[in-house]
Amino acid sequence: MLITNVEKIKQYYQALLAKDAHYIGIFYAGVKTTSIFCIATCRAKKPKFENVEFFSTFKEALDAGYRPCKICKPTENANEAPPEVVKAITLITQNPKTKISDTQLKEHQITPETVRRWFKKHYGITFQSYQRMYRINHAFQELKIGKNVINTAYDTGYESLSGFGYTYKKITKNSPLISINQDIILINRLTTPLGPMFICSTNQGICLLEFVDRRMLETEFEQLQKQLKLQIIFGDNQHIKQAKEEITEYFQGKRQHFSVNLYTPGTDFQQTVWDSLKQIPYGKLTTYKAQAENINNPHAIRAVANANGFNRVAIIIPCHRVIGSNGELMGYGGGLERKRWLIEHEKNHTNQN
Structure with a gap:
């Protein structure tokens, strides 16, 4: 929300002048x-007090018509994991079979409290829960390629088969043996110039890509x-790794087409509508009416709009x-200002090329 408390505004303005990192x-x-709009540590020339207003979230600043500063990149840097958290995540990915303790974090000059607070705020789970999920996913992948349950359990750091089985079933809702012939949905997080996004994937492909603050x-x-x-x-x-690379290239203006596999189950009508979305060229716009006509169902304008709304794979x-017939921006789950930004981004890079 827009900050209206006078004392808080004065406090924030002083933090902006001081480039105080505690206010990021x-x-x-x-x-x-x-x-x-900027974050607290921006190096740009500071505005006069009467020329600045403060918001609680970057989405509120976007909705108010402000654009992200190109110097401090507020939508990226305010949500970027701090160095200590990056180091902690790296420890997990480099040691997927090992439980990382607070003692080990401290040995790597990582403050456990900082890591715990960040995970709770940005993932809604504890660091230990994240670790358990990561280790179980690693175990799941090994079971899928034929490794036996006992060796997988001990190699993943569990001291007993029962402890491994209990944790595995609690997370995946299936026992290790039953899950071998099934799949799971993996979720990860990526940072973009428009804010952080969650990305989900099965073995078949990407099934969700949404901004984390989507309603x-x-x-x-x-539902997924x-x-x-x-x-x-x-x-x-x-x-997920491929999609992260391609999304990064998209925001850098280096990519106009995506090749990552998608897995987007839906009704036949939804599939037809989503396929038509993928046919809209980079940097071009269409209307809901034109989209309905394109799928040979000219009277299904409202149904087409609803199907677009059920699209879980943004960008x-x-x-x-897709815009309204009158040229107005309509119906985007990530917010109309993000929609406007994406349209301008593609327009600018189309013109450059």
Whole structure:
């Protein structure tokens, strides 16, 4: 929300002048004279007190019409994991079979409390829960390629088969033996110029890519698990790694087409609508009416709009390229200002090429 408390505004302004890193992510400063917003540590020339207003989240600054500063990159850096957290995550990925203790974190000059707070705020789970999910995902992948349960359990750091089986079933909702012929949904996080996103994938491909502050996102997760009859746990696979690379290239203006595999179950009508979305060229716009006509169902404008709304894979399936017949921006789950930014981004890079 827009900050209106006078004392807090004065406090935030002093923090902005001092480039106080303790306020990163606490406020976003919108500069009225430039229509740009920044985080506390921005190196740009500071605005006069009367020319700045403060917001609680970067999305509120976007919704108010401000653009992210190109110097401090507020939507990226305010949500970027701090160095200690990056080191902790690296320890997990480099040692997927080992439980990383507080003692080991301290040995690597990592403060356990900092890591715990960050995971609780940005993932909604504890660092230890994240570790358990990552280790179970590693075990799941090994079981899928034929490794036996006993060796997998001990190699993953469990001292007993029963302890491994209990944790495995608690996370995946199936025993190790039963899950061999099933799949799971892996979830990971990536940072973009428009804010952090969650990305989900099965072995078949990417099934979700959404901004973390999208309304009803938790409901969307529940619906996805129910539809696919699979559990979501933290981890990654080749599809997620490829999608992260391609999304990064997209935001850098280096990629106009995506090649990562997608897995997007839906009704026949939804599939037809989503396929039509993928046919809209980079940098081009269409309308819901034109989209309905394109699928030979000219009277299904409202149904097409609803199907677009059920698209769970933002950007890669580009529903941001669809606007109203009157030229107005309409119906984007990530927020209309993000939709406007994506349209301008593609327009600018189309012109450059």
